[in-house]
Amino acid sequence: MTALISATLLATAAISGVHGEKPHASSWSNFSLENKIKAMPTGDTLRGQEVHEQMMCNACHGEKGESSSRNYASLNAQTPEYTMKMMLDYQDGRRWETFKQANIMVKIAQAMDNQQIADVAAFYASNPATVWNEPKPVDAKIDRLVRKGDASRMLVPCASCHGAHGEGKDITPAISGQVPEYFVRTMQAYKAKHRLNDVHEGMAQFTHDLTDAEIQALADYYASLTRRQ
Ligand code: HEC
Ligand code: HEC
Structure with a gap:
């Protein structure tokens, strides 16, 4: 419950626009991105679960990254490279969207170091995917x-x-x-x-x-x- 309340406070701060200046990061090239991802530390699933809980990612993204509501992104069964890239992109303001609740991710990512990022990425990758809709015939x-x-x-x-x-x-x-x-x-x-x-x-x-x-x-x-x- 405390986690939910704090996350709501954080979200309110983000929505009221307290997210500061947009950092000016240069765009990735295939080469710079590959090198950056290779240089990330090795992630640990158990430590990742701890970070996920302590930093209250679970309030919005669910217990295992499966998303707590239809408003948030699913992170379970995601590739670790993509999760790491997203956190780095939020940190540097490369990912900076107009959807107001996305701003909170900039603040959260800026509070994390590379080891924590690699750890949550390993945790999400270790959890199975969700099927959201009843399978139906494909158009x-x-x-x-x-x-x-x-x-x-x-x-x-x-x-x-x-x-x-x-x-x-x-x-x-x-x-x-x-x-x-x-x-x-x-x-x-x-x-x-x-x-x-x-x-x-x-x-x-x-x-x-x-x-x-x-x-x-x-x-x-x-x-x-x-x-x-
Ligand atoms: C207050 C709610 C909230 C909290 C807490 C939160 N997130 Fe998010 N997160 C979001 C929203 C909303 C989005 C999607 C933004 C959008 O639609 O552009 C998102 C997007 C993401 C994405 C990108 C997903 C994709 O598929 O591109 C990652 C990765 C992520 N969050 C990781 C984390 C981690 C790790 C934590 C904890 C350290 C965390 N989030 C805490 C709300 C939250
Ligand atoms: C040439 C390769 C390529 C093709 C073709 C492609 N994608 Fe992507 N897609 C990517 C990459 C790479 C990303 C990650 C971009 C980033 O870093 O933000 C992505 C991101 C996405 C995302 C965002 C995922 C998230 O969690 O936020 C969605 C959704 C998506 N693609 C859907 C599609 C759909 C649907 C099609 C076909 C109509 C498609 N893509 C075609 C390479 C591709």
């Missing part, structure tokens, strides 16, 4: 978008990067098991160029020509996908 057009892409819009298939089961790899995130509400919000943030932390703004290109209906259908598809790794 043929969405299936095509995921597996074949759409040459007329220069859309590369999602599965070619995010994996056949949305399981992700290295810095490419797992997207199956993601909360659909968050999935939609972050895809719209890429599309509107409010989320600009990825290398070469790749996801801004892939979302540019997607319709709102397609984004919603992709979110529902990945939220009902069972992970087979």
Whole structure:
């Protein structure tokens, strides 16, 4: 309960805009990102669980990273490289979105050192994925978008990067098991160029020509996908 109250206070601080100046970090290149991730310490699952509880990540992201409500991102079964990249991006203000509750992540990440970041990343990666929606028959057009892409819009298939089961790899995130509400919000943030932390703004290109209906259908598809790794 105390954790929830404190998290609410933190969230209120973030919402009232007490997040200071945006730090000016340079964009990643493939090379600088690879080196940074390689230089991170080795994470420890048990220590990660402690950090997750002590820093009250669990108040918003759930006991094991499965998200406590449909408002927050799922972190369970995420690749450790992607989780580490996100925390570094929040720290440096590379990830700086207009969604007000996202500001809290900047403050939280700035309070963490590299070891704590590596530890929580190991903890989330060790927890199984959630299936959010009842599996239902997949729309043929969405299936095509995921597996074949759409040459007329220069859309590369999602599965070619995010994996056949949305399981992700290295810095490419797992997207199956993601909360659909968050999935939609972050895809719209890429599309509107409010989320600009990825290398070469790749996801801004892939979302540019997607319709709102397609984004919603992709979110529902990945939220009902069972992970087979
Ligand atoms: C008050 C609620 C709150 C707390 C506490 C919190 N987070 Fe978050 N976190 C969020 C929200 C909201 C987002 C998604 C922001 C958005 O929509 O852009 C997020 C996003 C993230 C992401 C990016 C997820 C993705 O898929 O890109 C990571 C990683 C993360 N949080 C880790 C943590 C860790 C580690 C802690 C504890 C040290 C923590 N969070 C504590 C609310 C919270
Ligand atoms: C060329 C590879 C590539 C393709 C194709 C691609 N993605 Fe991505 N995607 C990425 C990478 C890399 C990231 C992480 C970007 C970052 O660091 O913020 C990402 C991020 C995302 C995220 C944010 C995840 C989170 O937890 O915040 C979602 C959702 C997503 N992609 C969905 C899709 C969908 C749906 C498609 C197909 C329409 C697609 N992607 C196509 C590489 C790709």
